[in-house]
Amino acid sequence: MKLELGNIxxxxxxxxxxxxxxxxxxxxxxxxxxxxxMQDPRLAKVDIDLAKPGEEVRIIPVKDVIEPRxxxxxxxxxxxxxxxKVSTVGSGRTHVLKNTAVVTTGTIxxxxxxxxxxxxxxxxxxxFSKTLNIVIVCEPVEGLPKHEHEEVVRLAGxxxxxxxxxxxxxxxxxxxxVYETLPLFESVKxxxxxxxxxxxxQLQSQGLLHDTYVYGxxxxxxxxxxxxxxxxxxxxxxxxxCVSACDKNPTYVHQNNPVIEDLYERHGKxxxxxxxxxxxxxVTLADKERSSDYTAKLVEYLGLDAVxxxxxxxxxxxxxxxxNCKKISEKGIKxxxxxxxxxxxxxxxxxxxxxxxxxxxxxxxxxxxEIVHLPPMKKVIGDPKAANVIAGGFExxxxxxxxxxxxxxxxxxxxxxxxxxxxxxKGY
Amino acid sequence: xxxxxxxxxxxxxxxxxxxxxxxxxxxxxxxPAVAIPHPLGNPELSKEDEKALRRKILEKALEALQTDIDxxxxxxxx
Amino acid sequence: MLKVVHYxxxxxxxxxxxxxxxxxxxxxxxPVGPGLALQQALGDQGKVVATIICGDSYFNEHxxxxxxxxxxxxxxxxxxxxxxxxxxFAGRYGIACATVCKAxxxxxxxxxxxxxxxxxxxxxxxxxxxxxxxxxxSAAQMKDAITKMVKLALKMVNKEEIGTPEEEGYIxxxxxxxxxxxxxxxxxxxxxxxxxxxxxxxxxxxxMPEFDxxxxxxxxxxxxxxxxxxxxSGGIVPKGNPxxxxxxxxxxxxxxxxxxxxxxxxxTHQTAHGGYDPVYANENPNRVLPVDVMRELEKxxxxxxxxxxxxxxxxxxxxxxxxxxYGQAIAKELKDAGVQAVILTST
Numbered sequence: 001m002k003l004e005l006g007n008i009x010x011x012x013x014x015x016x017x018x019x020x021x022x023x024x025x026x027x028x029x030x031x032x033x034x035x036x037x038m039q040d041p042r043l044a045k046v047d048i049d050l051a052k053p054g055e056e057v058r059i060i061p062v063k064d065v066i067e068p069r070x071x072x073x074x075x076x077x078x079x080x081x082x083x084x085k086v087s088t089v090g091s092g093r094t095h096v097l098k099n100t101a102v103v104t105t106g107t108i109x110x111x112x113x114x115x116x117x118x119x120x121x122x123x124x125x126x127x128f129s130k131t132l133n134i135v136i137v138c139e140p141v142e143g144l145p146k147h148e149h150e151e152v153v154r155l156a157g158x159x160x161x162x163x164x165x166x167x168x169x170x171x172x173x174x175x176x177x178v179y180e181t182l183p184l185f186e187s188v189k190x191x192x193x194x195x196x197x198x199x200x201x202q203l204q205s206q207g208l209l210h211d212t213y214v215y216g217x218x219x220x221x222x223x224x225x226x227x228x229x230x231x232x233x234x235x236x237x238x239x240x241x242c243v244s245a246c247d248k249n250p251t252y253v254h255q256n257n258p259v260i261e262d263l264y265e266r267h268g269k270x271x272x273x274x275x276x277x278x279x280x281x282x283v284t285l286a287d288k289e290r291s292s293d294y295t296a297k298l299v300e301y302l303g304l305d306a307v308x309x310x311x312x313x314x315x316x317x318x319x320x321x322x323x324n325c326k327k328i329s330e331k332g333i334k335x336x337x338x339x340x341x342x343x344x345x346x347x348x349x350x351x352x353x354x355x356x357x358x359x360x361x362x363x364x365x366x367x368x369x370e371i372v373h374l375p376p377m378k379k380v381i382g383d384p385k386a387a388n389v390i391a392g393g394f395e396x397x398x399x400x401x402x403x404x405x406x407x408x409x410x411x412x413x414x415x416x417x418x419x420x421x422x423x424x425x426k427g428y
Numbered sequence: 429x430x431x432x433x434x435x436x437x438x439x440x441x442x443x444x445x446x447x448x449x450x451x452x453x454x455x456x457x458x459x460p461a462v463a464i465p466h467p468l469g470n471p472e473l474s475k476e477d478e479k480a481l482r483r484k485i486l487e488k489a490l491e492a493l494q495t496d497i498d499x500x501x502x503x504x505x506x
Numbered sequence: 507m508l509k510v511v512h513y514x515x516x517x518x519x520x521x522x523x524x525x526x527x528x529x530x531x532x533x534x535x536x537p538v539g540p541g542l543a544l545q546q547a548l549g550d551q552g553k554v555v556a557t558i559i560c561g562d563s564y565f566n567e568h569x570x571x572x573x574x575x576x577x578x579x580x581x582x583x584x585x586x587x588x589x590x591x592x593x594x595f596a597g598r599y600g601i602a603c604a605t606v607c608k609a610x611x612x613x614x615x616x617x618x619x620x621x622x623x624x625x626x627x628x629x630x631x632x633x634x635x636x637x638x639x640x641x642x643x644s645a646a647q648m649k650d651a652i653t654k655m656v657k658l659a660l661k662m663v664n665k666e667e668i669g670t671p672e673e674e675g676y677i678x679x680x681x682x683x684x685x686x687x688x689x690x691x692x693x694x695x696x697x698x699x700x701x702x703x704x705x706x707x708x709x710x711x712x713x714m715p716e717f718d719x720x721x722x723x724x725x726x727x728x729x730x731x732x733x734x735x736x737x738x739s740g741g742i743v744p745k746g747n748p749x750x751x752x753x754x755x756x757x758x759x760x761x762x763x764x765x766x767x768x769x770x771x772x773x774t775h776q777t778a779h780g781g782y783d784p785v786y787a788n789e790n791p792n793r794v795l796p797v798d799v800m801r802e803l804e805k806x807x808x809x810x811x812x813x814x815x816x817x818x819x820x821x822x823x824x825x826x827x828x829x830x831x832y833g834q835a836i837a838k839e840l841k842d843a844g845v846q847a848v849i850l851t852s853t
Binding site: 429430431432433434435436437438439440441442443444445450452453454456457461464465466467468469471478479482483485486487489490493494495496497498499500501 | 717718719720721722723724725726727729734737739740782783784785786787789790792793794796798799800802803808809819821826829830832833834836837838840841845846847848849850851852853
Binding site for chain 1: 713
């Protein structure tokens with residue numbers, strides 16, 4: 001399977017009467033997008049705002065971040081199972097409006113989501129302080145059940161991203177990156193001398209605001225399965241989760257999964273990157289045992305020599321990570337894990353809820369309990385009062401001057417466990 | 429937390445879903461629960477059946493509290 | 507010039523071997539034994555003004571008296587820096603160094619440093635609070651150990667930033683700190699994977715922690731006469747979350763009255779936990795905190811009585827050390843109230 005990603009580097013984004021790309025500037029027709037989103041009768045009100053790098057702007061609470069793209073050739077369309085019909089993606093050509101992101105926000109009472117600051121201390125920790133953000137503020141109709149409320153906002157984000165991505169269809173990309181993975185036997189034949197490596201991609205699947213979707217299927221209902229690496233790169237995986245936003249993967253991160261990108265970097269040289277195994281992090285012990293058994297079995301069946309395993313989240317998913325590590329290691333297959341830590345605000349607590357001696361090669365993406373002070377911003381998109389109830393926040397987190405004191409865990413993708421950022425932790 | 433209660437000499441039974449975590453953190457008397465969002469219930473059952481399930485788990489917990497043990501023990505009810 | 511006080515045992519203090527291990531604390535002016543190497547390493551930056559010597563057996567058998575006497579001796583000299591050992595692999599000596607260092611640091615607020623072999627039992631006693639330079643297992647490594655101890659001590663005195671355990675040579679204290687690495691984490695993972703595949707050395711960024719164990723408390727003989735308490739980390743709180751327990755990284759626990767409550771309901775209680783789908787717990791809080799069935803068991807005489815109060819916190823992203831504190835505080839209150847057994851539910 002071969003995917004061409006045509007990157008169109010966007011320099012700026014402005015509102016306009018037509019959604020289009022002109023000389024690297026993205027024009028967005030706000031009214032038309034609002035009108036299209038309002039087709040969903042469960043939405044009472046939609047507004048669109050812009051937030052650019054360096055501005056004194058805070059977006060809170062953030063639900064999802066999505067990269068606008070359009071499928072130019074090849075089977076399938078954007079976000080199969082949601083926006084496009086279900087059809088295998090990951091081949092052909094997709095155009096990307098690089099440096100831009102669609103961000104969804106809006107008060108969801110009793111839920112908790114992340115923070116994106118476009119400047120100041122908080123901006124250092126979130127990758128989305130560096131993107132030109134088109135922020136969709138959603139207000140659903142009153143009395144909507146929570147599960148539906150989540151779905152409405154999730155779909156609004158995907159729809160907006162698809163509408164905006166369409167502007168890149170007929171634009172000549174500034175760069176084209178090609179990613180190719182051969183069918184297993186051909187791949188092994190092509191690189192007979194190289195060790196075979198894979199990627200065990202754990203997906204958060206714990207219920208409301210903790211879910212992930214694969215081709216439209218709720219990941220808690222899947223058995224671990226095998227995928228071409230270009231499928232998630234082409235929108236097969238969609239985020240429905242954002243609680244403790246630091247280590248949850250927004251859709252943007254799935255589209256740009258850095259483990260997949262970096263495994264491709266040395267593919268064919270140091271090893272043969274044969275593919276991706278997706279698995280879930282469910283809420284019962286039986287599910288955890290079944291999924292980790294299944295994952296280890298697939299790793300063995302595919303004849304892999306080594307795998308990278310990432311966690312999504314913390315707490316009970318630590319067990320999924322450790323079970324996967326232990327069961328795969330016991331088959332004599334090498335593992336490297338990526339996780340964040342919950343070592344307390346003073347860094348003195350044990351970092352993980354579950355541990356095992358086979359976990360001897362771990363990359364840490366930081367201690368999510370560390371405190372950060374976010375200065376007041378001139379403009380807040382969303383609802384600043386959310387700082388008191390979001391995960392990582394606490395009563396009084398929001399000061400009268402508008403500054404916020406929170407744990408890193410409240411900042412979107414700050415401790416991304418697919419390794420999106422450079423943050424790390426070490427022992428003293 | 430469970431460990432501190434036991435350290436203080438209070439026999440404590442830990443009802444939790446993810447038994448491996450309970451073992452790792454050092455609980456001694458462990459009773460497996462149903463699922464993380466509803467450890468002592470199951471929304472798919474009828475009210476009566478669900479309560480009976482809850483009772484079954486708690487009776488097992490009481491049994492655990494009355495059992496002398498030397499090492500970490502999981503009291504299964506399933 | 508810095509005033510330095512040095513603590514050593516009877517052997518290094520040149521009083522004698524095991525036969526003199528019961529020597530009570532005594533103090534000598536100036537450096538003694540390894541103190542000479544210490545003085546040399548300090549050069550003209552500091553002066554070993556006094557050496558406190560104590561027998562290892564005496565210290566370990568009379569900890570309170572020995573410690574009080576040693577602290578009194580330290581106070582006399584008003585030092586700027588306190589150095590103990592190195593104790594290498596000598597267990598009782600290590601415990602003495604650890605105990606004395608912690609006490610001196612706490613009482614006088616001055617920099618303290620010691621040195622030990624990693625398996626010395628003294629290490630675990632103090633490494634969280636005190637810098638312990640990692641040494642070999644015998645006095646053959648004296649000079650190397652002292653050099654590192656002095657280098658680190660001077661940094662502390664001058665309030666310079668202390669580097670990592672590898673840079674400074676101390677035993678990791680178990681404190682995790684964030685920093686921005688050169689490469690993004692996915693790249694670091696791929697690099698580590700290649701090294702592991704090739705059999706080249708690599709170092710994990712998160713060494714696996716060890717959890718301690720507690721012996722099981724004895725069983726309750728007769729539950730039908732016992733006072734039983736409910737505790738939960740599932741965040742069940744009275745409706746409205748009156749104590750504002752956080753949905754993650756809880757900074758407190760709540761104590762709530764169950765008097766007159768036969769069963770919890772969605773009108774009276776809810777969950778404050780942010781780590782799981784709250785719908786089921788909010789619909790019927792007994793699914794997390796089983797008050798309804800506990801009341802039945804109480805009525806039937808299966809348990810003596812359900813304790814009037816239950817305790818709740820949120821076990822989501824809550825550091826283990828915090829959970830420990832809550833556990834200790836709750837344990838004390840429960841014991842004071844005469845509770846004999848606890849049912850703890852987690853989500």
